[in-house]
Amino acid sequence: MLEKAQQLKQQFAEKVSTATSPAELEQLRIEFLGKKGSVASLMSELRNVPNDKKKEAGQIINEVKQFIEKNIAEKGVEIAKLEEERLINAAEDYDVTFPISEEKGSYHPITLVQRELEDIFAGMGFSIEDYDEIVDDYHCFEALNIPKHHPARDMQDTYYLSTNQLLKTHTSAAQNAILKKYTSELEADRPIRVIFPGRCFRNEKIDACHENTFFQMEGVMVDKDISISNLIYFMKTMLSEVFQQDITVRLRPGFFPFVEPGFELDIQCTICGGKGCPSCKDSGWLELCPCGMIHPNVLIAGGLDPEQYTGFAFGLGLTRLAMMRYGIKDIRVFNSCNLKSLSQFENATFTQPEKEVK
Ligand code: FA5
Numbered sequence: 070m071l072e073k074a075q076q077l078k079q080q081f082a083e084k085v086s087t088a089t090s091p092a093e094l095e096q097l098r099i100e101f102l103g104k105k106g107s108v109a110s111l112m113s114e115l116r117n118v119p120n121d122k123k124k125e126a127g128q129i130i131n132e133v134k135q136f137i138e139k140n141i142a143e144k145g146v147e148i149a150k151l152e153e154e155r156l157i158n159a160a161e162d163y164d165v166t167f168p169i170s171e172e173k174g175s176y177h178p179i180t181l182v183q184r185e186l187e188d189i190f191a192g193m194g195f196s197i198e199d200y201d202e203i204v205d206d207y208h209c210f211e212a213l214n215i216p217k218h219h220p221a222r223d224m225q226d227t228y229y230l231s232t233n234q235l236l237k238t239h240t241s242a243a244q245n246a247i248l249k250k251y252t253s254e255l256e257a258d259r260p261i262r263v264i265f266p267g268r269c270f271r272n273e274k275i276d277a278c279h280e281n282t283f284f285q286m287e288g289v290m291v292d293k294d295i296s297i298s299n300l301i302y303f304m305k306t307m308l309s310e311v312f313q314q315d316i317t318v319r320l321r322p323g324f325f326p327f328v329e330p331g332f333e334l335d336i337q338c339t340i341c342g343g344k345g346c347p348s349c350k351d352s353g354w355l356e357l358c359p360c361g362m363i364h365p366n367v368l369i370a371g372g373l374d375p376e377q378y379t380g381f382a383f384g385l386g387l388t389r390l391a392m393m394r395y396g397i398k399d400i401r402v403f404n405s406c407n408l409k410s411l412s413q414f415e416n417a418t419f420t421q422p423e424k425e426v427k
Pocket of ligand 1: 238239240241271273278279280281283284285287325328331356357358359360361382383384385386387388389400
């Protein structure tokens with residue numbers, strides 16, 4: 070047994086010294102330590118060893134096994150280090166005479182639409198705010214009149230962190246902080262007018278118009294005597310400026326616990342012209358911008374007196390707006406990193422679809 074063990078050790082040492090890649094190392098591990106490997110077969114020979122020698126033979130095999138395990142681990146580290154050095158050297162090994170590409174980068178279509186909207190709203194006196202992507206339950210739900218166990222939470226399942234925080238499901242998660250931050254505007258007899266774009270995350274079944282990571286742009290306006298008419302005026306202005314021509318929209322009742330009354334503002338699908346296609350789930354319409362009058366409980370949570378102030382809020386689906394603006398048929402293009410698709414929109418203008426759309 071001792072002799073066989075020594076031979077095995079010798080055999081392994083020779084092979085491992087010539088291994089140069091993780092794949093070769095894995096092959097060696099299977100050959101020597103696998104279920105049907107050399108160590109296992111040596112182990113099976115233990116039953117032929119006399120009882121009084123079994124313990125000693127077992128120890129010898131274990132030592133060989135440990136030797137092989139240790140050497141495989143050390144060789145793995147060595148190979149990884151060599152590979153790292155090779156990559157560094159390859160990176161330094163460039164040709165200074167190589168012609169430089171004249172190709173320019175481009176902005177992501179979401180960035181383009183976001184900037185366009187920021188300009189439009191800035192022109193109407195709105196400030197622009199940025200907000201965290203990781204938030205707590207209070208800001209994402211409770212401050213928005215969505216207590217624990219409220220069914221409205223089912224629509225917004227998200228990714229929870231071990232810190233009790235979560236990835237925000239909607240830009241409304243910033244409403245509470247924005248209302249508190251801008252209280253001084255009301256004290257100075259000026260309205261609160263703020264937009265806050267941001268990335269949102271949901272545990273979503275992905276299709277041509279649903280992503281798990283998408284962008285929204287929230288807006289709030291609060292003052293004395295703000296009404297639904299103000300809300301409709303701002304929505305209309307925004308859409309006509311983005312599309313630079315008439316587009317068909319519809320306003321219908323919608324339920325969100327943080328607004329009362331609440332509405333869904335849908336846009337007729339610009340991909341199919343309202344006929345129905347995968348981009349609009351065959352309905353001809355795309356939910357674009359839910360909105361409504363801010364619920365008194367939300368104003369109270371933001372430190373405002375609902376007897377004195379009223380306001381509207383909207384949560385524009387920025388990613389979907391970019392789809393409609395640029396005629397992008399599938400929402401998955403945005404996160405695809407496919408530069409060929411993403412880099413073609415910088416100078417694009419909006420065109421109504423042809424009559425026949427496949
Ligand atoms: C909300 O997120 C509300 N916070 C909006 C709101 C704000 C209502 C203020 C009232 C007042 P909703 O879940 O419907 O609502 O999402 C708003 C918009 O985000 C949708 O109309 C859609 O355009 C976009 N959206 C929602 N989920 C996705 C998704 N999975 N992929 C792409 N866009 C999405």
